[in-house]
Amino acid sequence: MYNNYDRKIRSHYTMDNKDNTAELAVENNTYTREPNLITVPIENTDLAKVLELECAAKGEILTFPEYASVVIPIAYGFQGLSNDERTSFRGKTDIHTRWSTALAQYCIDKNYQQLLEFGCGDGSLVENTLSILSSKKYKIKYTGIESILPLRQQTETRLKKAGFEADVNQITTLDNLKVDTTSPVLVVFPFSLDSVTPSILTTSKIYGGMPDTEIGITVKNGYLIEQLILPNQLKFKNRGLENGIYTVGDKWELDLSSWDVSHQWDRVYFPSGMIETLATLSQLVPLNSEFIIIDEKAFNPTGRSRVILPPRTINTFIGTSIDCDLVDLYQQSGNTVFYHPLCNELLHQNLFDIGFSKVSYNGEISAANNLTFHHSEKNINETCLATFAQNLIKNQKLRRISIQPPKIDSIIID
Numbered sequence: 282m283y284n285n286y287d288r289k290i291r292s293h294y295t296m297d298n299k300d301n302t303a304e305l306a307v308e309n310n311t312y313t314r315e316p317n318l319i320t321v322p323i324e325n326t327d328l329a330k331v332l333e334l335e336c337a338a339k340g341e342i343l344t345f346p347e348y349a350s351v352v353i354p355i356a357y358g359f360q361g362l363s364n365d366e367r368t369s370f371r372g373k374t375d376i377h378t379r380w381s382t383a384l385a386q387y388c389i390d391k392n393y394q395q396l397l398e399f400g401c402g403d404g405s406l407v408e409n410t411l412s413i414l415s416s417k418k419y420k421i422k423y424t425g426i427e428s429i430l431p432l433r434q435q436t437e438t439r440l441k442k443a444g445f446e447a448d449v450n451q452i453t454t455l456d457n458l459k460v461d462t463t464s465p466v467l468v469v470f471p472f473s474l475d476s477v478t479p480s481i482l483t484t485s486k487i488y489g490g491m492p493d494t495e496i497g498i499t500v501k502n503g504y505l506i507e508q509l510i511l512p513n514q515l516k517f518k519n520r521g522l523e524n525g526i527y528t529v530g531d532k533w534e535l536d537l538s539s540w541d542v543s544h545q546w547d548r549v550y551f552p553s554g555m556i557e558t559l560a561t562l563s564q565l566v567p568l569n570s571e572f573i574i575i576d577e578k579a580f581n582p583t584g585r586s587r588v589i590l591p592p593r594t595i596n597t598f599i600g601t602s603i604d605c606d607l608v609d610l611y612q613q614s615g616n617t618v619f620y621h622p623l624c625n626e627l628l629h630q631n632l633f634d635i636g637f638s639k640v641s642y643n644g645e646i647s648a649a650n651n652l653t654f655h656h657s658e659k660n661i662n663e664t665c666l667a668t669f670a671q672n673l674i675k676n677q678k679l680r681r682i683s684i685q686p687p688k689i690d691s692i693i694i695d
């Protein structure tokens with residue numbers, strides 16, 4: 282029994298980073314076979330050099346999110362696109378065409394004084410929303426969070442040009458965010474939460490078990506090489522994975538001890554970044570704040586391993602195939618934008634765990650139409666969901682978050 286994804290990786294490459302694997306195996310006394318790790322040349326040789334330097338700075342190995350933080354800004358286009366395309370960026374969506382009126386209406390109906398947007402991109406959504414609000418003489422303070430500098434700059438310029446400079450609190454990164462806690466905040470995630478890159482975890486136990494090892498990436502001589510991250514390398518990154526607890530500095534302990542990865546070296550795309558993002562924001566905003574998360578619909582993992590969907594690229598979303606090929610993705614590093622659809626069950630559980638008492642969702646188009654009192658056509662086939670997390674009733678400084686494994690939806694047998 283394999284799921285298709287596992288089989289694809291197996292048939293492409295099995296790897297020979299024997300030193301690292303053997304060391305770990307000796308440590309755990311569990312070694313029986315090679316994990317299915319990928320080695321592939323990176324087409325963009327300049328980027329390969331940048332990644333190599335980044336490896337040297339980060340303990341000779343990068344986590345998957347560390348790798349993404351180097352290659353995604355490049356893929357967003359400021360190095361890669363033609364002149365004509367520089368006004369836009371590859372991850373841009375058409376959300377501003379549906380949600381500007383809906384958000385403006387929602388702010389007015391619920392009397393929000395503050396709007397915070399996570400992953401604002403080029404600021405199209407907020408520009409339109411503020412325009413609608415100002416035409417109704419409604420004032421709101423806006424905060425934008427965006428990890429990519431040129432996009433923060435685009436949002437800033439756009440809002441300045443439109444005359445909304447005075448309505449901006451901050452356009453910043455999550456680490457530098459300062460929230461005004463005097464009134465509840467409406468926090469919107471417009472196709473951004475699934476862009477927060479997950480960590481790749483696996484188990485070294487022959488008969489499966491809880492995740493105990495993280496898979497990382499080394500770049501050397503133009504080659505990208507997946508390797509197991511050794512405990513001391515993880516420690517260098519101020520992280521740890523022991524007894525099913527994934528620690529992030531002295532900030533978070535993500536408890537995965539109830540997870541059971543069925544087979545040795547099966548992969549779990551564990552959305553630690555998503556969980557940390559939601560938990561951080563829930564602790565910064567005052568009680569009664571609300572989150573609206575708009576993202577592509579995702580399914581629970583399928584097949585024998587607890588794979589929370591491997592990445593998709595914008596190209597594979599537009600095309601017919603569902604998941605991208607990790608080998609191609611690595612090879613074309615810096616040339617594609619990838620994201621990880623969220624497992625809804627895990628997302629909803631996490632929203633309850635961090636303190637919301639009401640979580641509901643609807644098709645994204647229907648939700649936007651409902652808020653603006655437009656009647657949706659019946660039976661529209663929606664590929665995206667809007668999840669509403671309401672009634673934030675506690676934001677105590679929790680450190681340990683228990684994460685239950687999502688159900689496996691179906692088993693593919695061949």
Ligand SMILES: C[S@@+](CC[C@H](N)C(=O)[O-])C[C@H]1O[C@@H](n2cnc3c(N)ncnc32)[C@H](O)[C@@H]1O
Nearest residue numbers: 372373374400401402426427428471472473476
């Ligand atoms: C698919 S794009 C959507 C952009 C915009 N909201 C839109 O709909 O056009 C996802 C955005 O989230 C941003 N993002 C991803 N992870 C982030 C993080 N950890 N902090 C801030 N922004 C992030 C990306 O840089 C990107 O601009």
